[in-house]
Amino acid sequence: MALPDPLAEKILAISKQAGDKIMEIYEKDFAIYEKEDTSPLTEADLAAHNVIVAGLEAVSHLPILSEESADIPWDERRGWDKYWLVDPLDGTKEFIKKNGEFTVNIALIENGKPVMGVVYAPALKRSYIGIDGQGAWIENEAGFAPISAKKHADGEVWKVVGSRSHQSPEIQKLLEDLGGEAELVAMGSSLKLCLVASGEAHLYPRLGPTSEWDTGAAHAVATAAGAKVTVLDGANPLAEDAPDLTYNQKESVLNPYFLVSA
Structure with missing residues (x-):
């Protein structure tokens, strides 16, 4: 099948080109880099960043905010009503551990x-692809398939996504506060939000630091799949009126703590 938006097809192709560059480095022996006093992570990040920026500039005239070019003054950014938000390589610990759970995000x-x-x-x-108002999909070797978030049913075990690399006591307390039985599903990088989007988990509470480029792409996938991404501000995290996580609304690119829920 083809995606319903030709621009999304182009962005998917750009992300795969960046992924190819990352894999060229990922498949090398990292010990070689240590001897040369260079970082495979830095090389992969920059290679993916260059591919993405060139690709986006070929299909769009919109500004680009990337983790690798984040020093754009707030006075300039605050005037952007539409822009590209990019993390060329999310999941640094997963990349170094070579467990495969790292992502390209546009x-x-x-x-x-x-x-x-x-x-x-x-x-x-x-x-994972998400388009506002049109839906969300997963693509793998079997092709494209639509995905949707799955609400928790009474009596069902809560499936809660947690970081493979960053666990915290706050997550354990939230699991206890949910009531009933809860199962922690470990995952790295922005794939955590995608597990809620695809119905493989009910919740992903993020109670640690993230930047806007860490979440933007997967946030789009999650909401297109019917999930919510709301700010954790001390009130009931599952409240219907919890404020949505937003982007480029302040000088800092750091996100508040947030919850992805079905």
Whole structure:
């Protein structure tokens, strides 16, 4: 099948080109880099960044905010109503551990909201695509399939996504507060949000630091799949009126703590 938006097809292709560059480095012996006093992570990040920026500039005239070019002054950024938000390589610990759970992330942000996103995990050969108002899909070696978030049912075990690399006592307390039985599902990088989007988990509470480029693309996938991404501000995290996580609304690119829920 083809995606319903030709631009999304182009963004998916760009993410795969960046993923190819990352895999060229990922498949090398990292010990070689240590002898040369260089970082495979830095090389992979920059290689993917260059591919993505060149690709986006070929299909769009919108500004680009990437983790690898994040020093754009707030006075300039605050005037952007539509822009590309990019993390060329999310999941640094997963990349170094070589467990495959790292991603290329490209999001289209409009008026503070992610309206299109592609998350590509090159080592897993898996993509997640979300388009506001049109739906969300997973693509793997079997092709495209639609995905949707799955609500928790009474009596069902809560499946809660947690970081493979960053566990915290706060997560354990939230599991206890949910009541009933809860199962922690470990995952790295932005794939954590995608597990809620695909119905493989009910919740992903993020109670640690993230930047906007870490979440933008997967946020678009999650909301297109019917999930919510809301700010954890001390009130009931599952409240219907919890504020949505937004982008480029302040000088800092750090996100508040947030919850992805079905």
